[in-house]
Amino acid sequence: xxxxxxxxxxxxxxxxxxxxxxxxxxxxxxxxxxxxxxxxxxxxxxxxxxxxxxxxxxxxxxxxxxxxxxxxxxxxxxxxxxxxxxxxxxxxxxxxxxxxxxxxxxxxxxxxxxxxxxxxxxxxxxxxxxxxxxxxxxxxxxxxxxxxxxxxxxxxxxxxxxxxxxxxxxxxxxxxxxxxxxxxxxxxxxxxxxxxxxxxxxxxxxxxxxxxxxxxxxxxxxxxxxxxxxxxxxxxxxxxxxxxxxxxxxxxxxxxxxxxxxxxxxxxxxxxxxxxxxxxxxxxxxxxxxxxxxxxxxxxxxxxxxxxxxxxxxxxxxxxxxxxxxxxxxxxxxxxxxxxxxxxxxxxxxxxxxxxxxxxxxxxxxxxxxxxxxxxxxxxxxxxxxxxxxxxxxxxxxxxxxxx
Amino acid sequence: xxxxxxxxxxxxxxxxxxxxxxxxxxxxxxxxxxxxxxxxxxxxxxxxxxxxxxxxxxxxxxxxxxxxxxxxxxxxxxxxxxxxxxxxxxxxxxxxxxxxxxxxxxxxxxxxxxxxxxxxxxxxxxxxxxxxxxxxx
Numbered sequence: 444x445x446x447x448x449x450x451x452x453x454x455x456x457x458x459x460x461x462x463x464x465x466x467x468x469x470x471x472x473x474x475x476x477x478x479x480x481x482x483x484x485x486x487x488x489x490x491x492x493x494x495x496x497x498x499x500x501x502x503x504x505x506x507x508x509x510x511x512x513x514x515x516x517x518x519x520x521x522x523x524x525x526x527x528x529x530x531x532x533x534x535x536x537x538x539x540x541x542x543x544x545x546x547x548x549x550x551x552x553x554x555x556x557x558x559x560x561x562x563x564x565x566x567x568x569x570x571x572x573x574x575x576x577x578x579x580x581x582x583x584x585x586x587x588x589x590x591x592x593x594x595x596x597x598x599x600x601x602x603x604x605x606x607x608x609x610x611x612x613x614x615x616x617x618x619x620x621x622x623x624x625x626x627x628x629x630x631x632x633x634x635x636x637x638x639x640x641x642x643x644x645x646x647x648x649x650x651x652x653x654x655x656x657x658x659x660x661x662x663x664x665x666x667x668x669x670x671x672x673x674x675x676x677x678x679x680x681x682x683x684x685x686x687x688x689x690x691x692x693x694x695x696x697x698x699x700x701x702x703x704x705x706x707x708x709x710x711x712x713x714x715x716x717x718x719x720x721x722x723x724x725x726x727x728x729x730x731x732x733x734x735x736x737x738x739x740x741x742x743x744x745x746x747x748x749x750x751x752x753x754x755x756x757x758x759x760x761x762x763x764x765x766x767x768x769x770x771x772x773x774x775x776x777x778x779x780x781x782x783x784x785x786x787x788x789x790x791x792x793x794x795x796x797x798x799x800x801x802x803x804x805x806x807x808x809x810x811x812x813x814x815x816x817x818x819x820x821x822x823x824x825x826x827x828x829x830x831x832x833x834x835x836x837x838x839x840x841x842x843x844x845x846x847x
Numbered sequence: 848x849x850x851x852x853x854x855x856x857x858x859x860x861x862x863x864x865x866x867x868x869x870x871x872x873x874x875x876x877x878x879x880x881x882x883x884x885x886x887x888x889x890x891x892x893x894x895x896x897x898x899x900x901x902x903x904x905x906x907x908x909x910x911x912x913x914x915x916x917x918x919x920x921x922x923x924x925x926x927x928x929x930x931x932x933x934x935x936x937x938x939x940x941x942x943x944x945x946x947x948x949x950x951x952x953x954x955x956x957x958x959x960x961x962x963x964x965x966x967x968x969x970x971x972x973x974x975x976x977x978x979x980x981x982x983x984x
Contacts, residue, residue, distance in 0.1 A: 751908065752885050752908050752910055752913075753885075754885070754909075754911070755858075755908075755909055755911055755913070755914060758850065758855075758858055758910070758911040759858075769885055769910075778885065788882075788883070789882070789883035789885075790882035790883055790885075793882070793883075825864065826861055826864045826905075826906050826907060826914065827906060827907070827908045828878065828887055828888070828906035828907065828908060829882060829887055829908045830908075831906060839882060842878075844880070844881035844882065844887075845879055845881060845959075
């Protein structure tokens with residue numbers, strides 16, 4: 444039985460795995476202690492649970508449990524990593540290198556750094572969405588203290604050459620931070636093999652709860668420190684004050700454990716469904732995949748359906764929860780900056796849909812989605828003047844469009 | 848953002864989708880918007896010898912509100928004289944479709960499309976083009 448609407452927006456957030464919820468429940472009402480309470484059993488139970496979660500997380504990303512700093516989510520982790528390094532290593536330099544397709548939590552934090560007098564280089568990406576390593580190397584100065592490049596992109600799923608970036612950073616004695624929110628729990632992420640110094644991720648993108656995330660901070664080779672961005676009780680080795688969100692942390696731990704155990708099987712199943720969805724949707728005339736298909740997360744597909752507008756299309760596929768690169772609802776009317784950074788023209792960016800599958804997506808749902816999208820695209824093209832012009836062989840670039 | 852029932856109705860059952868013969872002298876065509884902005888509307892009117900709009904068709908590339916605005920416009924145009932059609936104001940469309948502030952530009956585009964179609968008809972028939980106020984943008 445299909446339940447509508449079908450959720451295919453798993454890059455925005457994932458449903459909580461019922462097994463994660465089950466693990467969390469006792470920590471709300473029974474084992475509700477403050478993990479920082481050292482003088483009674485309630486506190487000890489909470490601390491034990493947090494320590495166990497640290498181990499579960501460490502096992503997934505191959506680090507020491509001591510290297511995990513709990514936060515409220517990836518946005519906070521991004522802020523803490525970038526601002527924290529900028530402050531901590533101020534005597535070394537003030538230059539940060541990032542990329543134009545980063546999440547706003549990184550880009551806006553970098554803008555803040557610029558206001559503080561820091562220098563930031565925003566690397567472009569190619570049509571596949573990948574940065575150029577040569578450009579990265581050329582951007583490095585003797586003032587560069589941090590390279591911040593995301594592991595995998597949230598809109599197109601493109602995976603950056605993490606090992607090559609970290610090798611370059613290491614060679615030049617620069618710290619490497621990666622926002623791995625979309626990658627951790629979905630693909631193998633190993634901070635040792637990948638040479639990562641700092642890494643942000645969150646629970647709710649991998650079937651855990653919202654409101655909890657972590658920052659991995661390397662303790663050896665080199666020992667990395669970040670300046671706390673919030674003053675308080677000095678929790679998390681002084682890097683992040685605030686009473687620990689014990690149920691959330693327990694949930695993050697369990698989500699990591701499940702990811703570690705089930706990633707291989709999940710990926711095989713999900714990527715087969717994604718490939719089928721994509722193959723079928725590409726049979727629609729004038730449809731294009733955005734971003735690299737080779738270096739890509741297994742559950743994401745971002746497709747532009749030329750001559751139909753994304754928001755109109757989303758209304759047509761009302762039984763699917765997806766997202767669009769069109770930003771018709773925003774006051775700016777600007778389409779996705781990520782798609783534009785890939786070199787897509789505005790009209791193609793306006794025509795895109797992002798499909799994000801999950802552990803819970805079924806073949807039946809994919810079948811439904813394929814038909815639903817095909818029908819909606821056909822219907823909208825019937826009423827699209829651009830489609831009619833295209834069919835008549837009119838070059839749309841030859842028309843002088845009125846700007847508005 | 849939730850759409851109003853009227854927008855949904857026009858989106859699901861668009862009125863007067865189609866194409867009139869733009870080569871005919873009594874057909875006026877307005878093509879407004881730009882693909883880069885995510886909205887393009889083409890609105891066409893067919894006018895009889897008494898200056899009455901006997902047929903109206905549209906095709907729109909855009910969001911649900913843009914489709915609904917142009918669909919509604921064609922409904923309103925049919926049976927009106929050209930002069931009456933000129934009096935259609937974008938705020939009438941906003942009101943009828945209960946468009947939220949971020950979607951007002953869709954109604955503006957529909958009004959522009961109506962006026963642009965009328966001007967095309969006028970010029971074809973030897974009448975001077977009307978000065979169109981561009982105050983909305």
